[in-house]
Amino acid sequence: MEQVHELESAIMERANRLAVEYRERAGRSRDNILQEAHARLHLREEREVLLAKSRAERTFRRQVQAHELKLQKEMDHLRWNLVMTVKNQLRERIRLLVKDEKRYLPLLQSLMTSAASDFHRPRLVASFNARDLGLVQPKWAEFAGAASKDKEIILNPTPIDCIGGVIISSEDGRVRFDNTFEGREERLTDRLNQLILERLFPAGTLQDNLGGMR
Known part of the structure; x- marks a missing residue:
């Protein structure tokens, strides 16, 4: 009987140790x-x-890029408006110039000389607007002779539409050189726009301002 109790105690102790272990x-x-x-x-x-x-960085970059594109568009619009403003002011200066006969007639003669020099034909035709036609017609022989020594330049009695300047053409009208102010502006438009921008925004002022806003 005592052995049974010892066995039970041993089993209980083992079970307790296992329970604690587990x-x-x-x-x-x-x-x-x-x-x-x-x-x-x-x-x-x-x-x-x-x-x-x-995601936040991508969203921020997209917003910054969108803002920069919008700002660049506004800058381009501003530049274009400023260029057009300067060119309009230039035309007003030209209109004032053509009213000053002492300054304008030598310039008009110079424009005719430079246009005629590009032709290799002995007889040419000169066309002016109505006002200039009235100025040069009374003294045409002297005016044309001083403009070109080696070519005969005939005066076209039909006026053209321009601010000032001259169109020199061949007798048959197939070849012509537009040396009016409008014609010269059209030929020089890219260089003129660049020159205006360089004067308005020296040394990349617009790009520097745009970069400083980032």
Whole structure:
């Protein structure tokens, strides 16, 4: 009987030790599981934060690019308006110039000389607007002779529409050189626009201002 009690005590003690061992093992497993879960949660949070930052940066870059494109468009519009304003003021200066006969007639003669020099034909035709035609017609022989020594230039009695200047053409009208102010402006439009921009915005002022706003 005593042996039975000893056996039961031994079994109970063993069971208790196993229970404590399994409880400790379960506690360690629980802690490991909690740590792994916490680590996975932390990694997930980090990924979500990084993903959110990436999305925010992409959105910010798109907004900045859209703003820069809008600003560049406004700058281009401003530049074009300023160029057109200067060119309109230039035309007004030319209109004032053509009213000053002492300054304008030598210039008109020079325009005719330079246009006639590009022709290799002995007889040419000169066309003027109505006002200039009235100025040169009374003294045409002298005016044309001083403009070109080696060519005969005939005066076209039909006026043309322009601010000032002259159109020199062959007798048959097939070849012509437009040396009116409008014709010269059209030929020089790219260089004129560039020159105006260089004077208005020296050394890339617009680009510097745009870069400073980023």
